[in-house]
Amino acid sequence: MRRAAASVVLLAVALTAQLTVVNRLSLPGAGAPDLVLLTVVALGMCSRPATAAVIGFCAGLCLDIAPPGSYLIGEYALVFCLVGYLCGRMRGLLIQSATLTIAGAMAAAAAGEALVALLGLAISDPQVSWTAVQQVLPSAIVYDVVVSPFVLYLVMRAVRWADSLGRDGVAAGQPADGSALLARSLGAGGALSGAALSGATVLGGAGLLGGAGWLAGPVGSRGSGGPRPSRGRGKVHTPRTPRLRDAAGRSGDGWVGGGPRPRLAASAGLRSGRPPVAGRPGRPPRLRPGAGTPGSAHARPPRALPRSPANLRIGAGRRRDGSLGRALGSAASAGGSALRGRPGSGPPGSAFRGRRPAAGRPAAAARPGSAGRAGSYGAPRFRPNTRLPGGSSNDATLRSAALRRQLPGRRANLRLGTGRRHDGIVGGSALRRGALTGRGLGARPVSLRLGSGRRGDGAVGGLSGGRPPWARTRRAAPRFRSGPVSGHSLLGKRARLRAGKRARFGSGRSSFLATWTGGKLGGRSTVWRIGSKRTGGFR
Amino acid sequence: MHDTRRTRVVLAVLLVLALALITLDYRDGSSGPVHNLRQAGGAVFGTAESVVSAVTGPFVDFFNHSSGSGSGSQVASLQRQVIQLRTELSQEQLSKAQYRQLSSMLQLAGRGRYRIMAATVIAMGQGYSQTVTIDAGTADGIKTGDTVLNGQGLIGTVTAVNAQTCSVLLATDATSVVGVTLATSGQIGWVTGPGRTGSGSGLLKLQVLDENADLSVGQQLVTSASIHDRPYVPGVPVGVIKKVENRGGSLTALALVQPYVDFTSLGVVGIVVAPPSHNPKFSVLPPAPHVKPVPTVTVTVTPGASASPSPTPSGGG
Numbered sequence: 001m002r003r004a005a006a007s008v009v010l011l012a013v014a015l016t017a018q019l020t021v022v023n024r025l026s027l028p029g030a031g032a033p034d035l036v037l038l039t040v041v042a043l044g045m046c047s048r049p050a051t052a053a054v055i056g057f058c059a060g061l062c063l064d065i066a067p068p069g070s071y072l073i074g075e076y077a078l079v080f081c082l083v084g085y086l087c088g089r090m091r092g093l094l095i096q097s098a099t100l101t102i103a104g105a106m107a108a109a110a111a112g113e114a115l116v117a118l119l120g121l122a123i124s125d126p127q128v129s130w131t132a133v134q135q136v137l138p139s140a141i142v143y144d145v146v147v148s149p150f151v152l153y154l155v156m157r158a159v160r161w162a163d164s165l166g167r168d169g170v171a172a173g174q175p176a177d178g179s180a181l182l183a184r185s186l187g188a189g190g191a192l193s194g195a196a197l198s199g200a201t202v203l204g205g206a207g208l209l210g211g212a213g214w215l216a217g218p219v220g221s222r223g224s225g226g227p228r229p230s231r232g233r234g235k236v237h238t239p240r241t242p243r244l245r246d247a248a249g250r251s252g253d254g255w256v257g258g259g260p261r262p263r264l265a266a267s268a269g270l271r272s273g274r275p276p277v278a279g280r281p282g283r284p285p286r287l288r289p290g291a292g293t294p295g296s297a298h299a300r301p302p303r304a305l306p307r308s309p310a311n312l313r314i315g316a317g318r319r320r321d322g323s324l325g326r327a328l329g330s331a332a333s334a335g336g337s338a339l340r341g342r343p344g345s346g347p348p349g350s351a352f353r354g355r356r357p358a359a360g361r362p363a364a365a366a367r368p369g370s371a372g373r374a375g376s377y378g379a380p381r382f383r384p385n386t387r388l389p390g391g392s393s394n395d396a397t398l399r400s401a402a403l404r405r406q407l408p409g410r411r412a413n414l415r416l417g418t419g420r421r422h423d424g425i426v427g428g429s430a431l432r433r434g435a436l437t438g439r440g441l442g443a444r445p446v447s448l449r450l451g452s453g454r455r456g457d458g459a460v461g462g463l464s465g466g467r468p469p470w471a472r473t474r475r476a477a478p479r480f481r482s483g484p485v486s487g488h489s490l491l492g493k494r495a496r497l498r499a500g501k502r503a504r505f506g507s508g509r510s511s512f513l514a515t516w517t518g519g520k521l522g523g524r525s526t527v528w529r530i531g532s533k534r535t536g537g538f539r
Numbered sequence: 540m541h542d543t544r545r546t547r548v549v550l551a552v553l554l555v556l557a558l559a560l561i562t563l564d565y566r567d568g569s570s571g572p573v574h575n576l577r578q579a580g581g582a583v584f585g586t587a588e589s590v591v592s593a594v595t596g597p598f599v600d601f602f603n604h605s606s607g608s609g610s611g612s613q614v615a616s617l618q619r620q621v622i623q624l625r626t627e628l629s630q631e632q633l634s635k636a637q638y639r640q641l642s643s644m645l646q647l648a649g650r651g652r653y654r655i656m657a658a659t660v661i662a663m664g665q666g667y668s669q670t671v672t673i674d675a676g677t678a679d680g681i682k683t684g685d686t687v688l689n690g691q692g693l694i695g696t697v698t699a700v701n702a703q704t705c706s707v708l709l710a711t712d713a714t715s716v717v718g719v720t721l722a723t724s725g726q727i728g729w730v731t732g733p734g735r736t737g738s739g740s741g742l743l744k745l746q747v748l749d750e751n752a753d754l755s756v757g758q759q760l761v762t763s764a765s766i767h768d769r770p771y772v773p774g775v776p777v778g779v780i781k782k783v784e785n786r787g788g789s790l791t792a793l794a795l796v797q798p799y800v801d802f803t804s805l806g807v808v809g810i811v812v813a814p815p816s817h818n819p820k821f822s823v824l825p826p827a828p829h830v831k832p833v834p835t836v837t838v839t840v841t842p843g844a845s846a847s848p849s850p851t852p853s854g855g856g
Contacts, residue, residue: 012587015584016584016587016588016591017595019584019588019662019663019664019672020588020591020592020595020596020599020661020662020663021591021595021598021599023662023663023664023665024599024603024660024662024663025599025602026602026603026803026804030735030736034665034666036665048546049546050543050545050546050549053546053549053550053553054549054553057553057556057557060557061557061560062580062584063665064560064580065576065579065580065581066581066583066584066588066662067580067581067584067585067588067662067672067699067704067705067706068662068664068668068670068671068672068698068699068706068707069577069580069581069664069670069699070665070666070668071668071714072560072561072564072565073560073561073563073564073573073576073577074556074557074559074560074561074564075557075561076665077553077557077560078554078557078558078561081550081553081554081557082554085550088546116666117667120666120667123561123565125667126713126714127666127667127668127669127712127713127714127734127735128666128667129734131734132667132713132735132736133667135736136666136667136735
């Protein structure tokens with residue numbers, strides 16, 4: 001939904017800027033860059049085809065009816081719908097290489113301009129004569145091609161920012177400063193970077209647009225250095241091809257979707273085995289030797305440990321896991337409760353689906369799934385926090401929590417991993433509020449979690465109904481595999497995929513509404529297909 | 540590979556919808572649901588455009604007025620300073636320019652006894668159309684078919700009106716046809732727009748009904764009278780003839796007309812809300828041969844041996 005809101009805002013900005021500014025500029029040549037088309041292209045590049053088609057249609061319709069309007073309503077809607085669909089089909093490029101993505105965007109923009117002219121000629125729009133096309137089309141295509149990388153970069157950045165809003169509850173998704181990105185992209189080298197820089201100088205806005213930051217490769221996995229040169233020279237898509245920051249990670253990359261953010265890395269305490277500073281708000285220290293690729297379940301090689309971000313993270317959780325991962329953990333630490341015996345979160349207990357249980361319900365009752373039942377570490381995973389403003393605590397939960405804490409054998413909660421957004425029942429904002437109160441910030445022990453749940457593992461959730469809760473639980477596929485984990489190994493991508501991945505089920509039903517909101521109702525939003533290029537798509 | 544059946548269904552539905560909209564709009568563009576759609580879009584986006592244009596307008600004008608002047612390699616701070624000073628200067632000049640535009644427009648309206656409503660261009664059309672949006676609507680008494688002009692001459696006619704904004708079809712649009720009268724001779728013809736061209740404002744194409752009409756470079760055109768003064772009120776200056784086309788075998792006399800108005804930098808415009816009680820004929824025209832046509836005459840002297848030293852040829856007035 002945040003993605004949809006971001007798309008609407010981006011398109012509105014592009015539309016008004018196009019009509020009030022760009023079209024009024026007396027640029028050399030008859031044409032002008034079409035910001036709306038470029039925005040549709042960029043949004044389509046990070047959406048599914050159906051969603052992209054809807055986006056394109058709506059954008060074109062708005063352009064049709066916005067005064068002064070087009071000659072016939074529906075012309076731009078038709079063209080942009082097609083362009084959006086094509087860009088949605090090209091979405092796979094995003095996880096392959098930045099070069100291909102930008103080239104695809106340029107081609108799509110040029111195709112869009114040509115389609116506008118072609119449709120005008122086809123329906124004999126009196127404004128679109130052949131001589132006008134000859135005058136307008138070349139310059140329009142040139143403008144679009146020049147401007148499209150920058151629009152692509154800005155749009156993807158905005159989309160990613162919107163997504164990070166949903167993940168964290170705060171608008172702190174800025175990955176790195178522009179200079180670092182620029183340096184990284186320059187380190188990545190390639191003709192494209194130079195082209196981008198020249199384009200920036202052409203526009204005179206290099207600093208404004210962040211330079212060639214869109215070439216940023218996988219961030220954080222290699223520390224501060226640039227991407228290493230790939231070994232497979234002959235291949236087109238080597239694993240180390242610089243890719244857009246918004247591309248999903250590949251095995252060994254060390255980040256998913258966005259990469260570990262400097263903020264989190266800085267706030268995590270265990271970077272060098274240092275105990276966390278008492279009283280400092282922030283995330284509890286954890287070990288994380290690199291985040292896994294979605295679906296890959298690769299652990300990072302141990303040699304990467306010292307340089308990696310501080311959280312040990314093997315088999316990271318997915319959203320709606322049901323695990324009270326880092327979210328509740330941090331809030332609890334802020335609240336001052338010593339979570340020494342915090343129950344680990346077993347994989348199959350994905351029962352919460354991001355919703356809060358009703359206030360006052362006991363923790364066990366709040367889990368419709370079978371968190372305690374299905375996993376081997378399936379101890380109760382939910383720990384009520386008394387300080388949370390949102391409730392979910394009463395005497396019963398406190399007592400049960402205390403009781404649980406006394407149980408022997410539950411203390412060894414190895415938790416190597418962290419939750420994702422919508423992890424717990426308590427959203428990020430509530431957590432942050434709890435953290436802001438700053439009451440009794442105590443040092444938290446390291447909580448290790450061996451294997452957290454993945455999203456979509458286990459229970460399909462309460463939405464399906466009809467069956468008893470345990471019957472809805474589906475055991476997850478084994479998730480820790482010690483496959484070839486040496487990130488950029490000599491093995492090819494396909495070989496690693498075969499060795500390290502296992503296909504999982506996609507659950508949930510899809511609907512038209514879900515197409516727009518970018519997910520399936522009641523299940524995992526993305527089916528990772530192993531062996532295809534879609535592995536690790538853009539959520 | 541990820542192309543599910545649902546995706547294809549969605550795409551097909553959207554395409555059919557778009558085609559249906561095109562068809563509906565083609566059949567009855569001035570009424571029906573499509574018209575309501577356009578009205579709603581105008582209400583929403585017109586407001587947004589007027590708001591945004593209030594902010595961005597000065598920058599656009601600054602760009603259009605100072606394009607082509609770039610400073611060389613200088614220290615960055617000095618460059619910034621220069622830009623800042625130039626912006627201030629340009630703001631000053633802009634307000635003066637707007638004042639000039641407004642006063643000249645009022646003079647023109649006064650000569651022609653038009654009652655006009657002043658407005659500003661806030662947006663420009665997309666793609667191949669030559670249309671603009673101005674910030675006056677039905678709340679100001681604007682109706683479809685009103686004539687739009689500025690201090691130089693004819694701009695276009697209102698094609699769609701919303702509450703706060705209206706769309707104007709420029710005279711340079713390919714679909715625009717303006718009935719004109721040649722000054723002094725009174726011959727009647729029409730002018731069509733060139734559409735979007737590379738040089739910004741191209742030359743209008745004049746066709747005169749009388750194939751033996753005496754067309755000469757420097758002749759001035761005004762709009763001719765229309766029924767109920769609807770598309771265009773009479774007497775508004777349109778342009779001067781810049782080139783007389785070879786008319787061999789043509790039923791009508793052809794000429795290319797340089798419009799008075801600079802369509803690349805439209806600012807203050809006026810909408811004629813009440814036409815004059817009598818046809819102003821040629822009284823609104825600028826003191827013709829002395830102002831505009833002189834350079835055109837000296838540049839394109841083809842007909843005779845008398846080359847440059849004839850600043851004012853026959854087209855006196």
